[in-house]
Amino acid sequence: MTDTRTPDPGQGGRPRSRPWRRLTTALAACALAATGLAATPAGAAGQAAWEPVPAPMTTPWTDQVPVDDPLPEYPRPQLTRPDWAGLNGLWDFAVTDADAGVPDSFDEQIRVPFVAESALSGIQRKITPDDKLWYQREFTVPEDWDGRDVKLNFGGSDWQTTVWVNGEKAGEHKGGFDAFDFTVTDHLEAGANTVTVSVWDPTQHGGGAVGKQRQDDEHDIEPHPGGGIWYTAASGIWQTVWLEPVAPAHITRLDLTPELGDETLRATVHAEGAEGREVRVTVLDGGKEVGTATGAAGEELSVSVPDPRLWSPDDPFLYDVRAELPPAGDAPGDEVGSYAGMRSIGLKKIDGVQRPVLNGEFVFQTGTLDQGYWPDGLYTAPTDEALKYDLQAHKDLGFNMVRKHIKVEPQRWFHWADKLGLLVWQDMPSMDTGKVPDAAARKQWEKEYHRIIDQHRSSPSVVMWVNQNEGWGQYDQARIADEVKAADPSRLVNNMSGVNCCGAVDGGNGDVVDNHVYVGPGNTAPEPGRAAVLGEFGGLGLRTEGHEWYPGGGFSYEDQADTAALNDRFTGLLDGIRQGQMPAGLSASVYTEITDVENEVNGLLTYDRQVVKVDQDRVRAANQALIDASRDLPGAVTLPTGENRSLRVTTEGHTERFLRHEDGLAWTAPVTEESGATLKADATYKVVPGLGDETCYSLESRNHPGEYLRHRESRVRRDADDGTRLFEADATWCAVPGEGGVRLSSLNMSGSYLRHHDSEVWLATPGGKQPYDTLSKFTADTTWALEAPWAP
Numbered sequence: 091m092t093d094t095r096t097p098d099p100g101q102g103g104r105p106r107s108r109p110w111r112r113l114t115t116a117l118a119a120c121a122l123a124a125t126g127l128a129a130t131p132a133g134a135a136g137q138a139a140w141e142p143v144p145a146p147m148t149t150p151w152t153d154q155v156p157v158d159d160p161l162p163e164y165p166r167p168q169l170t171r172p173d174w175a176g177l178n179g180l181w182d183f184a185v186t187d188a189d190a191g192v193p194d195s196f197d198e199q200i201r202v203p204f205v206a207e208s209a210l211s212g213i214q215r216k217i218t219p220d221d222k223l224w225y226q227r228e229f230t231v232p233e234d235w236d237g238r239d240v241k242l243n244f245g246g247s248d249w250q251t252t253v254w255v256n257g258e259k260a261g262e263h264k265g266g267f268d269a270f271d272f273t274v275t276d277h278l279e280a281g282a283n284t285v286t287v288s289v290w291d292p293t294q295h296g297g298g299a300v301g302k303q304r305q306d307d308e309h310d311i312e313p314h315p316g317g318g319i320w321y322t323a324a325s326g327i328w329q330t331v332w333l334e335p336v337a338p339a340h341i342t343r344l345d346l347t348p349e350l351g352d353e354t355l356r357a358t359v360h361a362e363g364a365e366g367r368e369v370r371v372t373v374l375d376g377g378k379e380v381g382t383a384t385g386a387a388g389e390e391l392s393v394s395v396p397d398p399r400l401w402s403p404d405d406p407f408l409y410d411v412r413a414e415l416p417p418a419g420d421a422p423g424d425e426v427g428s429y430a431g432m433r434s435i436g437l438k439k440i441d442g443v444q445r446p447v448l449n450g451e452f453v454f455q456t457g458t459l460d461q462g463y464w465p466d467g468l469y470t471a472p473t474d475e476a477l478k479y480d481l482q483a484h485k486d487l488g489f490n491m492v493r494k495h496i497k498v499e500p501q502r503w504f505h506w507a508d509k510l511g512l513l514v515w516q517d518m519p520s521m522d523t524g525k526v527p528d529a530a531a532r533k534q535w536e537k538e539y540h541r542i543i544d545q546h547r548s549s550p551s552v553v554m555w556v557n558q559n560e561g562w563g564q565y566d567q568a569r570i571a572d573e574v575k576a577a578d579p580s581r582l583v584n585n586m587s588g589v590n591c592c593g594a595v596d597g598g599n600g601d602v603v604d605n606h607v608y609v610g611p612g613n614t615a616p617e618p619g620r621a622a623v624l625g626e627f628g629g630l631g632l633r634t635e636g637h638e639w640y641p642g643g644g645f646s647y648e649d650q651a652d653t654a655a656l657n658d659r660f661t662g663l664l665d666g667i668r669q670g671q672m673p674a675g676l677s678a679s680v681y682t683e684i685t686d687v688e689n690e691v692n693g694l695l696t697y698d699r700q701v702v703k704v705d706q707d708r709v710r711a712a713n714q715a716l717i718d719a720s721r722d723l724p725g726a727v728t729l730p731t732g733e734n735r736s737l738r739v740t741t742e743g744h745t746e747r748f749l750r751h752e753d754g755l756a757w758t759a760p761v762t763e764e765s766g767a768t769l770k771a772d773a774t775y776k777v778v779p780g781l782g783d784e785t786c787y788s789l790e791s792r793n794h795p796g797e798y799l800r801h802r803e804s805r806v807r808r809d810a811d812d813g814t815r816l817f818e819a820d821a822t823w824c825a826v827p828g829e830g831g832v833r834l835s836s837l838n839m840s841g842s843y844l845r846h847h848d849s850e851v852w853l854a855t856p857g858g859k860q861p862y863d864t865l866s867k868f869t870a871d872t873t874w875a876l877e878a879p880w881a882p
Contacts, residue, residue, distance in 0.1 A: 140157070140180055140199040140201070140212055141212065142157075142201075142209065142210065142212055143209045143210075143211075143212055143213070143214040144209060145209035145210070145465055145466035146209070146312065146313045146465055146639060147465035147466070147637070147639060147697060147698040148465075148466060148698060149464065149465065149466055149472060149476060149698050149699050149700070150476075150699060150700065151466075151471075151472040151473045151475060151476040152209075152210070152466045152472055154472065154473055155201075155210055155472050155473060156179075157179070157180065157201065158179045158180065159176065159178060159179055160178050160179065160201060160202075160203070160204070160210075160472075160473075161178055161203065161330055161470075161473065161474060162176060162178070163474045163502060165243075165245050165329070165330040165332060165500065165501060165502060166243075166245075166269075166501050167428075167429070167501060167502060167505040168344065168346075168428045168429065168501065168504075168505070168548050168549065169341070169343070169344055169426050169427075169428060170426060170427040170428070171334060171335075171336070171425075171426055171427075173232075173235070173334065173335050174332050174333065174334045175229065175231075175232070175332060175333040175334070176330065176331075176332045177202070177227065177229060177285075177331040177332055177333065178202050178203055178330055178331060178332075179201065179202060179227075180199045180200070180201055180202075180227075181199065181200055181202050181225045181226060181227040182196035182198070182199055182225070182226045182227060183196060183198045183199055183200035183206075183213065183223070183224065183225055183226075184196045184197060184198065184223075184224045185206075185215075185217070185221050185222070185223055185224070186221070186222050186224060187220060187221070187222065188219065188220050188221060188222045188290055189222075190222060192224060192286060192288070193224055196224065196226055198212075198213065199212065200212055200213050200225065202225065202327050202331060203245070203246075203327050203328055203329050203330055203331060203470055204328070204467050204468075204470050205248070205324040205325055205326050205327070205328045205467075205468055205469055205470065206223055206325055206326050207311045207322055207323055207324060207325060207468055208324070208464075208466065208467050208468040208469075208470070209465075209466050209467075210466050210467045210470070210472060214311060215310075215311065216305070216310045216311050217291060217305070217323065217325040217326075218305055219290075219291075219292040219293070219295045219296070219305070221290075221325075222288055222289070222290045223288065223289040223290075223291070223325060223326045224286070224287070224288050225286070225287040225288075225289075225326070225327065226284065226285070226286045226287070227284075227285060228282050228283060228284050228285075229282075229283055229285065229333065230281060230282055230283065231278060231283065231333070235335040237422075238335035238336060238337060238338075239273050239275045239335065239336050239337070239338055239340070240273070240274050240275050240278060240333055240334070240335055240336075241271045241272070241273055241274070241333065241334045241335075241336055242255070242260065242271060242272050242273075242274045242285065242331075242333055243269065243270075243271040243330075243331065243332050243333070243334060244263070244269065244270055244271065244327065244329065244331055245269050245329025245330045245331070245500050245501070246266065246267060246268070246269060246327075246328050246329035246498075246500065247263070247266070247270075247287075247289055247326060247327045247328065247329070248266030248267075248289070248291050248303075248324055248325060248326065248328060248469075249264065249265065249266045249289070249290065249291040249292065249293075249296065249298050249325075250262070250263075250264050250289065250290045250291070251263045251264075251270075251287060251288070251289050251327075252287070252288045252289075253272055253285065253286070253287050254285070254286045254287075255274045255277035255278065255283060255284070255285050255286075256277050256278070256279055256283055256284055257284075257286075258276075258277045260272040260273075260274050260277055264298070264534060264538075265298065265299070265534070265537075265538040265541070266291075266298065266299060266300070266519070266538075267299060267497070267498035267519055267538065267542060268498070268538055268541040268542050268545060269329070269501070269545055287327065289325065289326045289327065291323070291325035291326065293305040293323045293325070294522040297521065297527060297528065297530060297531030297534060297535075298521065298531070298534055298535065298538075299518065299519040299520065299521060299535055299538055299539075300519065300520070300521065300522060301495075301496035301497050301517075301519035301520060302319065302320055302321050302461060302463075302495075302496050302497070303320075303321065303322070303323040303324055304317075304320040304321065304322075304323060305323045306320075306322075311323075313639045313640040313643075313688070314640060314643075315640055315643040315689070316643070316689065317688055317689050318645075318689075319690065321461075321463055321687060321688050322468055322688065324468045324469035324470075328468075328469045328470050329470070329500045330500070336424065337415075337421075337422040337423065337424045338363050338421070338422075339361065339362065339363035339364040339367060339415060339418075339421055339422075339424065340361060340362055340363070340364075340415065340424040341359055341360070341361050341364075341369075341413055341415055341424050341425075341426050342360050342361060342362050343360040343544065343545075344357065344358070344359055344360070344371075344411070344413050344426060344428050344548060345357065345358040345360070345544075345547055345548055346411060346428065346430040346548040347547070347548075347580045348395075348398075348401075348430065348431065348432040348433055348434065348550070348580075349392070350398065350400070350432065350433075350434045350449065350450075352392070353394065353395055353396055353397070353398055354381075354392040354393055354394055354395060355371075355373055355381075355392075355393045355395050355409075355411075355430055355432065356390050356391070356392055356393075357371040357383070357390070357391045357392075357393055357411070357413070358388065358389065358390045358391070359371060359387050359388070359391075359413050359415070360387070360388060361387040361388065361415055361424075364387040364415055365387075366386070367386075367387050367415060367416075367418055368384055368385065368386060368387075368416060368418075369384065369385065369386070369387045369391075369413065369414065369415050369416075370382060370383070370384045370413070370414045370416065371383055371384075371391055371393050371411065371412070371413050371414075372393070372411070372412045372413075372414075373393050373395055373409050373410070373411055373430070374409065374410040374411070374412065375399075375409055375410070377410075380394075380395055380396070380409065381393045381394035381395055381396070387415065395409065395432055398432035399432065400432055400433055400449050401431030401432055401433040401508075401511075401550045402433060402448060402449060402453075402511065403453075403490040403491075403511040403512060403513060404511065405511070406431065406508065406509060406510060406511030406550075406551075407431065407432075408429045408430065408431050408508060408509065408550070409429060409430050409431070409432065410427070410428075410429055411427070411428040411429055411430050412425065412426075412427055412428075413425070413426050413428065428548070429508070430548065430550065431508060431550025431551075432550075433448065433449055433550050434447075434448070434449055434450065434580075435447070435448055435553040435554075435580070435581060435582060436582075437582070437601055437620075437621055438450070438452070440452050440723065441723060441725070441726070443616050443675045444616050444617065444618065444619065444620060444621045444622075444677075445616075445621055445677045446553075446582060446601070446602070446621050446623075446677055446678065448513070448553070451721070452677070452720055452721075452723075453490070453717060453720055453721065454667075454672055454677060454678065454679075454716055454717055454719070454720035455490060455491040455513055455623075455677065455678035455679075456488075456489055456490060456491060456664070456667075456678070456679055456681075456713050456716055456717065457484065457489050457490065457491030457492045457493055457512075457513070457515070457678075457679070457680050457681070458484065458489060458492060458493070458680060458681045458682070458683055458684040458694065459493050459495045459626060459680050459681065459682045459683040459684065460480060460484075460492045460493065460494055460495060460683070460684045460685075461495045461496065461497060461683065461685075461687050462480075462494065462495075462497045462499055462503075463685075463687045463688070463697075464476070465639060465688075465697050465698055469497070474502060476699070477499075477500070477502060477503055477506065478506045478510075479699060480684055480685065480695075480699075481503070481506050481507055481510050481512055482506075482510060483684065483694075483695060483702070484512055484684065485510055485511070485512065486706055486710065487694065487704070487706060487709045487710055487713065488709060488710030488711070488712070488713030488714050488717075489512070489713055490511075490512065490513055490713075490717060491512060491513040491514070491515065491678065491680075492507070492512050492513070492514055492515070492684070493514075493515040493517065493556070493625070493680045494514060494515065494516050494517060495517050495559075495683075496517050496519050496520060496559060497517070497519060498516065498517075498518075498519065498542055498546075501545070501546070504546055504549040504551060504552070505549075507549070507551035507552075508549055508550055508551045511551075512551055513551060513553045514549070514551045514552045514553065514554075515553070515554045515556050515584070515680070516542075516546065516552050516554070516555055516556065517556040517559060517587070518535075518539045518542065518555070518556065518557055518558070520558060520559050520562040520563045521535055521562065521563030522562070522563060523561075523562040523563065525563060526565065527563050527565060531563075532565060532566075535563075536570070536573075539557075539574070540577060543555065543574065543577055543578055547578055547580075552581065553581055553582060554581060554582040554583065554584055554601070554602070555574050555578065555581060555582070555583050555584065556584040556587050556604075556625075557570050557571055557574060557583065557584060557585055557586065557600075558570070558585070558586050558587070558594075559586070559587045559588060560586075560587065560588040560591045560592040560594050560606065561586070561588075561591070561592050561593045561594035561595060562592075564586070564594065564595060567585045567586055567595060567596065567597030568585065568597035568598060568599050569597075570585070570597075571583050571584075571585035571597050571599050571600040572599060575600070575601075582600075582601040582602060583600045583601050584600055584601070584602050584604055584623075584625070585597040585598075585599055585600035586600075586604065587604045587606070587625035587626070588604060588605065588606035588625055588626060589603060589604060589605065590605045590606065590607075590612075591605075591606045600620065601620060601621065602620050602621045602622070602623045602677075602678075603615070603616070603617055603620045603621075603622055603623070604623050604624075604625040605622075605623075605624060605625065606624075606625055606626040606627070607624065607626075607627050607840070608626070608627060608628070608629050608647040608648075608682070609627065609628060609629060609630065609647055609648045609663070610624065610627030610628065610663070610840065610841055611624055611627045611628075611663055611666055611667050611670075611671050611676075611679060611840060611841045612624060612627060612671075612840050612841070613671060613674060613676070613824065613835070613837070613840035613841075614671075614675075614676055615675060615785070616675040616676075616677070621677045621678075622675050622676050622677055623676070623677055623678040623679070623680075624667075624671070624676060624678065624679040624680065625680050626680055626682050627663070627679060627680070627681060627682065628647070628660070628663060628681040628682045628683075628692065629646055629647025629648060629682045629683075629692040630646060630647070630648050630650055630656055630659050630660055630663075630692055631644065631645065631646020631647065631648065631649045631650060631690075631691045631692045632646075632649070632650045632652070632653065632656045632691065632703050633649075633691050634691075634696050634701050634703060637686075637696035637697070637698055637700055637701050638686075638691070638697075639686070639688045639689060639697050640688075640689055643689045644686070644689050644690070644691030645689060645690065645691065646690065646691050646692040647682070647692060651859075653703065653704075653705075655857070655859070656703060656704060657704055657705045657708055657709075657857075658856075658857035658865050659856075659857035659858065660681075660694075660704060660709065660712075660857070661708055661709060661712040661857065662855070662856030662857030662858070662865060662868075663681075663841065663856070663857070664709075664712040664713060664715075664716055665712060665715075665716075665856060665869075666835075666841040666856055667679055667716060667841070668712075668715055668716040668719050669826060669827075669828075669833065669869070670824075670826040670833065670835045670840070670841060670843075671840065671841065672716070672719065672720060672723070673723065673724050673726070673727075673826050673827055674824060674826060674835075681694075685697055685699065694709070724827040725827070727825040727826060727827050727832050728825070729777045729787050729825055729832070729876065730777055731777050731778055731779055731787070732776070732777070732778070733776070733777055733879075734774050734775065734776050734777075734792055734879035734881070734882060735774070735775060735777055735876050735877065735878070735879055736748050736749070736761070736773050736774050736775070736876075736877045736878065736879050736880050737749040737775070737874040737875070737876060737877070738831075738874065738875040738877050739758055739846055739871075739874070739875075740828070740829075740830050740831045740870055740873045740874065740875050741846075741867055741870040741871050741873075742870065744758070744846075745875075746760045746761075746762070747759060747760055747761075747846070747849075748760075748761045748773040748877075748880070749773065749775075749799075749844075749846070749851065749874065750769065750772040750773040751772050751791065751794075751799070751807070751808040752772060754807050754808055754809070755805065755806075755807050755808070755850075755851075756799060756805075756806040756807055756808065756850075756851035757849050757850060757851060758846045758849055758851065759773070759849070761773050761880055765880070767881070768793075769880075770880035770881045771792050771793035771880070771881040772791075772792075772793065773880050773881075774792035774793075774879045774880050774881040774882075775789040775790060775791060775792060775799065776789070776790040776791075776792060777789065778790050780822035780823070780824070780837065781798070781811065781817070781818035781819075781821050781822055782815070782818040782819040782820075782821070782822035782837050782838070783822055783824070783837050785824075786822050786823060786824040786825070786837055787822070787823050787824070787825060787834075788821050788822055788823065789821075789823065791808055792879070792881050793881070794808060796810055796811055797809060797810045797811070798811060798821040799821065799823075799844075800817060800820040800821035801820050801836060801839070801852075801853035802820060804852050804853045804854075804860065804862075805850075805851075805852060805853075806844060806851040806852060806853060809821075816838075819837050819838035820836075820838065822836075822837035822838075823835065823836065823837065823844060824836075824837055824840070828869070828872070828873030828874070829869070829873060830873060830875060831873040831874050831875040831876065832873070832874055832875075832876055833869075833872050833873050833874070834872075834874065836853055839853060839855075841855065841856075842854060842855045843856075843872035844872060844874070845862060845868070845871045845872045846871055847861065847862035847871065850862070854868070854871075854872065856868050
């Protein structure tokens with residue numbers, strides 16, 4: 091069914107139903123005269139009635155998707171107009187060879203906007219580069235749209251999309267992640283009109299941005315073993331399709347950038363056919379005008395927002411915005427609704443460490459990797475409530491950030507991030523791995539990236555653009571980072587997430603240096619001009635019976651035995667960041683991941699969103715403690731290099747014990763003035779600059795010079811320096827604050843600490859699988875008091 095609705099700008103563009111303008115689907119056939127192509131009528135004789143395909147896993151929303159009007163919400167909340175007509179629903183559908191023209195018949199129907207590989211589309215079929223997808227349906231333009239141009243809008247279609255209206259070509263678009271539209275006024279006829287769409291999607295076999303999509307040669311799209319970190323492809327139309335009437339001169343884009351320094355909202359009204367025309371932008375709070383400014387279309391205006399209420403995850407307040415192109419003589423005007431958040435994002439040195447600051451203050455950004463896959467709709471969430479759900483889950487778990495990984499969501503996803511208050515790191519989807527992209531692929535990728543930036547630059551939740559990931563399809567890292575920063579200087583830029591991984595090459599610029607460490611958390615060192623972030627870590631897995639995509643086929647980076655183990659291990663990682671990595675300079679972390687995806691079972695939620703695997707209250711408390719600690723950072727810990735010291739246990743009831751070595755292994759033992767000289771010497775170490783990193787420390791034996799405390803297979807021992815990089819890393823300990831002492835974290839196993847357990851000394855991981863990893867007394871057992879040496 092074709093549907094008209096009115097968005098409500100005062101509610102961020104959310105629509106309200108206007109049933110008096112509901113359109114009907116015409117069933118008449120129409121010849122594609124301009125191309126010599128023929129069409130068949132919708133619901134033609136011999137075509138089976140459409141039925142949904144059972145999904146491999148059902149989400150709470152699978153059965154809530156209407157057949158004729160899925161995803162009925164207004165799709166573009168930051169540029170709303172009062173009149174529109176949704177074209178989601180059943181379209182006639184066919185698949186031909188990739189080089190074929192429009193088919194002679196459309197023997198199937200597909201539910202748009204769900205991709206052909208998905209169950210919710212009603213097709214659920216493997217698509218290959220040898221295929222071309224064909225869609226066709228009819229619509230009628232409302233009579234009261236007369237005198238206005240008609241835009242045909244696509245929120246997203248992957249990958250090469252060609253559109254005809256009544257047999258005349260309306261346009262072509264390449265790209266899978268940016269919205270596009272065509273003006274179809276000149277192609278319209280009175281009464282019923284036919285729109286025909288072809289889509290060719292080569293996925294990783296082409297040169298475009300594909301992200302995690304793969305067309306697997308070995309398996310169809312049903313659940314199957316394997317797949318790793320690559321998932322089912324999503325081909326064709328995957329976001330809302332709609333019609334919209336506009337004046338001949340009309341607003342096409344609204345760029346909104348807050349400027350807290352002078353309490354203004356910088357606004358640029360882009361318009362078509364409006365050369366020399368004046369525009370006006372008004373900011374409102376609850377319907378009350380806050381400020382207004384006028385100027386020329388295409389020029390930046392400064393709208394006063396005195397004493398602004400700042401947008402943040404704690405208070406995601408949004409101002410309403412109205413942009414007008416007033417009438418000029420006989421030329422009609424145009425008006426759009428939008429919204430904006432007043433906030434700033436940047437870098438600032440705090441206690442000598444470069445940190446990202448929100449509204450001028452450092453707040454640790456704790457988030458998850460969010461890949462946006464659904465077992466029923468693949469790339470498309472079944473409903474708007476489902477689209478919101480994953481973001482709300484982040485908030486419920488205490489996260490304040492989300493990294494949208496290798497995918498760009500519909501604009502309503504950004505709307506929910508804006509309203510709920512989540513900081514968004516937005517990835518540009520990568521090209522295929524293991525390939526050097528050619529000139530044409532690079533040109534297309536960069537063109538699409540800049541369109542994505544333009545389409546989402548007004549969203550207050552977006553605080554960082556992530557250009558490339560782990561070297562996938564990498565090239566010109568430094569140039570791209572500089573160009574993205576020039577295109578949007580109001581946000582942070584990450585030139586490469588995972589510079590330490592997989593052959594990635596760091597461009598050396600941008601605002602952050604980003605490591606990936608599994609399980610981690612790893613130790614990313616800040617730089618004079620870049621903040622340190624952990625772009626990926628974690629990957630703790632738990633299979634959940636009855637909620638597996640392919641039962642028994644799931645994998646993770648570290649399997650957990652049960653829910654209790656997962657809770658202990660995960661909160662241990664968050665606590666480790668708070669106590670160790672953040673004081674050492676880390677400013678943000680991204681946990682892998684919010685939900686399971688196909689055979690990956692390292693989600694905090696199951697793939698079907700039916701089960702939250704972790705203790706929500708406990709995780710929220712750990713995240714809140716991390717965020718709170720970032721607002722009151724402890725000072726750096728400095729040890730006296732070149733001097734001898736003894737390390738005393740601080741655990742209550744054991745404070746007479748000291749760290750010592752015996753027979754090559756590390757232990758704790760009581761040491762007193764009456765102890766023998768050998769014991770006193772064994773309990774004394776010379777503090778020297780770290781063998782593997784001079785910003786950390788190594789502990790050299792007092793009575794065995796040239797031998798150091800190091801970990802090997804988790805046991806801490808005294809070994810001679812063999813000159814290898816592994817030894818140097820194993821024997822290097824980074825100091826972090828501890829209550830009543832210092833904690834020593836391993837350089838190469840960051841997040842693991844020097845701990846005593848039953849008199850033995852181990853490299854322990856909070857919440858790990860070994861007895862010495864137990865969370866009971868973990869912090870106390872890993873805190874050592876630095877005392878005067880027993881053997882000077």
